[in-house]
Amino acid sequence: MLLKAALLNVELLLSLLAVGFVVGTIVAVLQVYGGRVLGVLAFVFEWVFRSIPPLVLLFLVYFGPERFGLSISRFLSATIALGLCSSGYQSQIFRGAIQSISSGQMMAARALGMSRTCAIASVILPQALRLSIPGWSNEFSGVMKDTTLAYVVGYNELLRSARAIMDRHYDAAMLSFLTVAIIFLVLTYTGNRALGWLEERTRIPGLQVAGWSEEGHS
Amino acid sequence: MSFLFKWEWLPKMASGLVVTVEVTATCIAIGIVLGVLLALGRVYGRRPISLPCSLFIQFFRGTPLLVQLFIIYYGLPNWGIRLPAFVSGILALGLNTAAYQAEYFRGAIQSVKKGQMLAARSLGMSLTQSIRFVILPQALRLVIPAWSNELILMLKSSSIIYLVTIYDIMGVSQKIAARHFNYFDVYVVAALFYLALVLIVSLLLRLLEHRVQIPGLGVHADRR
Amino acid sequence: MNTPLLKVEDIHKRYGNEEVLRGVSFEVNRGETKVFIGPSGTGKSTLLRCVNQLTPPDKGQVFLEGTEVTHHKSDINRLRASIGFVFQDFNLFAHLTAMQNVSIGPSKVTRMHKEQAQARALAELERVGLGDKANAYPAQLSGGQQQRVSIARALAMDPKLILFDEPTSALDPELIGEVLEVMIELAREGMTMLCVTHEMGFARSVANEIIFMEHGVIVEQGPPQQMFTNPQHQRTGEFLRKISELYGETEK
Numbered sequence: 001m002l003l004k005a006a007l008l009n010v011e012l013l014l015s016l017l018a019v020g021f022v023v024g025t026i027v028a029v030l031q032v033y034g035g036r037v038l039g040v041l042a043f044v045f046e047w048v049f050r051s052i053p054p055l056v057l058l059f060l061v062y063f064g065p066e067r068f069g070l071s072i073s074r075f076l077s078a079t080i081a082l083g084l085c086s087s088g089y090q091s092q093i094f095r096g097a098i099q100s101i102s103s104g105q106m107m108a109a110r111a112l113g114m115s116r117t118c119a120i121a122s123v124i125l126p127q128a129l130r131l132s133i134p135g136w137s138n139e140f141s142g143v144m145k146d147t148t149l150a151y152v153v154g155y156n157e158l159l160r161s162a163r164a165i166m167d168r169h170y171d172a173a174m175l176s177f178l179t180v181a182i183i184f185l186v187l188t189y190t191g192n193r194a195l196g197w198l199e200e201r202t203r204i205p206g207l208q209v210a211g212w213s214e215e216g217h218s
Numbered sequence: 219m220s221f222l223f224k225w226e227w228l229p230k231m232a233s234g235l236v237v238t239v240e241v242t243a244t245c246i247a248i249g250i251v252l253g254v255l256l257a258l259g260r261v262y263g264r265r266p267i268s269l270p271c272s273l274f275i276q277f278f279r280g281t282p283l284l285v286q287l288f289i290i291y292y293g294l295p296n297w298g299i300r301l302p303a304f305v306s307g308i309l310a311l312g313l314n315t316a317a318y319q320a321e322y323f324r325g326a327i328q329s330v331k332k333g334q335m336l337a338a339r340s341l342g343m344s345l346t347q348s349i350r351f352v353i354l355p356q357a358l359r360l361v362i363p364a365w366s367n368e369l370i371l372m373l374k375s376s377s378i379i380y381l382v383t384i385y386d387i388m389g390v391s392q393k394i395a396a397r398h399f400n401y402f403d404v405y406v407v408a409a410l411f412y413l414a415l416v417l418i419v420s421l422l423l424r425l426l427e428h429r430v431q432i433p434g435l436g437v438h439a440d441r442r
Numbered sequence: 443m444n445t446p447l448l449k450v451e452d453i454h455k456r457y458g459n460e461e462v463l464r465g466v467s468f469e470v471n472r473g474e475t476k477v478f479i480g481p482s483g484t485g486k487s488t489l490l491r492c493v494n495q496l497t498p499p500d501k502g503q504v505f506l507e508g509t510e511v512t513h514h515k516s517d518i519n520r521l522r523a524s525i526g527f528v529f530q531d532f533n534l535f536a537h538l539t540a541m542q543n544v545s546i547g548p549s550k551v552t553r554m555h556k557e558q559a560q561a562r563a564l565a566e567l568e569r570v571g572l573g574d575k576a577n578a579y580p581a582q583l584s585g586g587q588q589q590r591v592s593i594a595r596a597l598a599m600d601p602k603l604i605l606f607d608e609p610t611s612a613l614d615p616e617l618i619g620e621v622l623e624v625m626i627e628l629a630r631e632g633m634t635m636l637c638v639t640h641e642m643g644f645a646r647s648v649a650n651e652i653i654f655m656e657h658g659v660i661v662e663q664g665p666p667q668q669m670f671t672n673p674q675h676q677r678t679g680e681f682l683r684k685i686s687e688l689y690g691e692t693e694k
Contacts, residue, residue, distance in 0.1 A: 051416035053374035055388060056409045063401035145282035152381075159284055166292055174293030181281040181289065188280045333533035336496055337592075341547040341599060342523030351550060355537045434581015435536045 002176070005161035006183050009147045012078055012157065017143060019083025024090030029120060031091070032098050042091075049088030054149050057081040062153045078150040086143050093135040097128040130202050137195045141188050158183065227394050227404070234390030235411055241308065241386055242376045246369060248312030253319030258349065260320070261327050271320070278317030283375055286310045291382050307379040315372050322368060326361035327353060359430055366423040370416055377412075387411050445508050447472045447634055448603060453492050453502035455485065462488050463499070464658040470603065475635040477645040479685065480655035486638040487530075489655075490605045493636070494525045507602065523551050526596030526604035530612050532588040534580040540567060540591045541576035544598045552599065559598075566594040570624050586617030593624055603634035610641060642686050646670065654678045 030042035049057075061081040065072040101124055109119035148159045162180045166173040259271035278286065287310040294301060301309065330353050338348035380389035391408040395401045446469040455463040462485035470476055478486045491497035493504055495511060495518055504511040511521050534543050545563035548554040554562065567573050570590040580588055589609055596604050606625065610618040622644050629635055629648035639645070645652055646666045653663040654677075662669070662678045673679040 048413065051370070051374075051413050052409050053377040053388075053412055055377040056405055056412060059405045060402065060409060063405065067402040141280075148282040148284040149378075151284060159282070159288065163288070163292075171296050174289065174296040177285060177289045177293045180285050181277070184282060184285065185277070185280045331533075331536070333529060333531050334535060337527075337529060337533035337535065340494055340496060340522055340525075340527035340529075341595070342519045342521075342551040343547075344519050347550055351546060352535055352537075356535075359537065432537050432581075433579050435579075 002158060002161055002165075002179055002183065005156065005158040006187070008155070008157045009144075010187070012075065012082070012147045012150060012155070013144055015075075015079045016083040016086060016147070017140070019079060020086030020090045020139075020143070023084065023087035025094055025125070027087060027091040028094035028098060029125075031095055033116065033120060046088050046091045046095075049084050050092065052085070054082060054085045054146055055152060057085055058149060058153055074150070074153050074155040077153060078147075078155050082143070082146055082149065085146070086139065089139050089142075090136070093132050093139060094128060096135070097131040098124060100131065101127050130204065133195065133199045133202070137192060140191055140195060144188060144191060145184065224398075227407075230390050230394065231387065231407060231411060234385055234387040235415070237384065237389070238373070238376055238386040238415070241311070241379055241384065242369075242373050244308055245311040245315055245376065246372055248308070249315035249319045249368075249372070252312070252316035254323050254354075256316060256320035257323035257327055260324055262345065262349065275317045275320050278314050279321070283310065283314050284378055284381075286314055287378060287381065303382040304384060307382045307384055311372065311376060311379065314375075315368060318368055318371075319365065322361050322364040323357065325364070326357040329360055330356045356435060359432065359435055362423070362427045362430070366420070366427070369419060369423065373415060373419060374412065446470060447474075447507060448493070448636075449505040450489075450493065451503045451505070453489065453499045453504075455488055455492060455497065455499050462658055463492070465502075466655070466658070466660055467502075468653065468660065468663070470634060470636060472602075472634055473632045474650040475629045475633075475637070475648050476651045476653060477649040478636070478638045478653050478655060479640065479642075479645070480661075480681065484655045485658050486655055487607050490527075490607050490636065490638055493605060494522050494527055496527070519551070523547070523599055524602045526599060526601035528589070528592050528596055528604065528606045528609050530608040532580070532585070532592045532612070534588055534592055534595070536580055539577050539579055540572065540583065540594075543580070543591055544595045547595060547599045562598055563594070566598045567591065569597065570594045571620070584617060585613045586620045589613065589621045590624055593621070593628075597628075603636065604628070606635060606637040606639065608638050608640075610639065640685055640688075642682070654681060656681075 027042045027045055030038045031046065032039075034042055058078065058081040061084075062072065062074070062077040065077075105123055105127070106119055109123045110116070114122070147157060150157050151159045151163075154160070158180055162176040165176040256271045256275060259267045260275070261268075263271065287307065290301065290310045291303070291306040294306075334352050334356065335348055338352040339345075343351065376386060377388040379386055380392060383389070385393070387408050391404050395404040398404075448470040450469070451467050453463050453466045454461065462483075466485075466489055468476070478489070480486055488497055492499040492502075493511070495504075499512065502512070506521060506525065509521070510516060511518070534540075535546065538546065541560065541563050544566055545556075545559040548562055549556055549559035564573065564576060567576055570593055572587060572590055572594070575583060575587060575591075580591070583591065593604075593609075609625070610621050613621065618641070622641060625635070625637070626644065626648050637644075637649075649666050651663055652666050652669045654661045654669070654675075656677060662673060662675050664674075669678060670682060673682065
């Protein structure tokens, strides 16, 4: 039963990462290429969502729609709230990667006649995304653990299920929570291996950020 | 559409703010002391010391904070250890941050140039003296950017302590919200409190980094 | 003066598959300056590090005034305190000023009173010509100045002998002179010194003996006069000629 609940965590994880990815990329691009106004707005956006505790945001997104007469599912509110939080960090990662790509790349793209958008999409981003993989792996592990926070809005994920077990069998508390812990250790390990594989598959010789430790790879 | 937050709730929220700061400060302190010890254990200790340190770090970094909190608060009683709520919360947060800080310290210790240790030993300093007078003073300066990150994260993570009935910002907010059936607005104010805290702490950390800076002892490292 | 100050016996050291030192033995008497020369990678630096155990040898023994340094029960910290070591990369403590770099040894290791240590530090800094740079951090000093501070740091410990591991190799050419000046003065004042260096002018003017090493063994050793004008081995002569051409000679 716990394992089924774990799947719910994974589901949440993937959706919120997707939200974070899309929003994060846009915010990062806006900060680097967006000009004064958009750039500042994007910067503030990133800062706010990196500084606000995920718990607070969860409650805000969960209770917010009610205030305005709408209702929202637990899954959706968790996805949006945690996704936004993640977007703040992902944007920071992507921004760093984009900025580390030499300006010569953009110049060459424009010289060929590409529009800015085209250049960003076909030249800058493909490189930036590959460079982001190490930092993004960090974020991935962090977010995986944050999915348990959905507990507070009643989302029936792993921790809540374990808690339910505890409520029924008080002396199984330690056991059930330790199991949850082990499940997470396994998930984290698998996730990291998968990301390592992704990094290998998408590696382009010569494309590296100075300063990332690459021991054991090349 | 009016803002339903009543100003008279502010003092209560402020008291929650104080608790948040207290909790964060205590946990960070635990984290620094334990973190440095763990890092030293991993870098300079032999197998019997470095292995447990490693395992501790891997466990507390690899599992969610909430799970750790529940293990300590709900699970330990199963083994006959019943800790008061406040202690459970602080313990969970403290151990968790210690593991993360240990990794940052380890990175900083290992990025101190190797020649520094050689020079210290060649003067006749013992390993303890070398660590104390040469390695740590440099490592502690090098670790500040990464560590600042962790401090901010702790500030935010401290919010989970409301689950063990501690009245920090989240705890107070929840109490007010439940009593007056006003969730959204109260949490907006809570959010503003946190944002303000983060801003102030970030500025203070910048100041700290500036104050202890030594020319040539640079942080060219990546800011994650 | 019957016991040599330093006695090194049959040192062997292997790194992986490579045997870097294959049985090196020599002696140094008080007040002598011995210079090690030879092609790069022949283990000269390793040899120096074996003397103060920064790199423990695989086999062989080192005796400082009769006390065995290599013994597993020896108080290595106390022994190291009486052997000065000057590194190629200076290795000044980056978080301390010049004065603090020089005084930390006396105050923490030999346990001098803080004020005494500082006074001593200042004296040594002036001895190497850097009294006015006492409050500068290493990053604010030139390479030559850093190396001189590092020599002061070694001197502040009142060492019985000083080991110099290619002290000028990491310096820009115009900064080499100021460091060699300090070293020559030290030698003239009677300090016992072991130097690994390519500076032939220095060797010629102050060395009591030049030791030529190649492939982990001592090929030949003798007074500078003899080594330069009448070497016993062909290799010695070849090497000395090549080095003298490359590095020129500092006339002192």
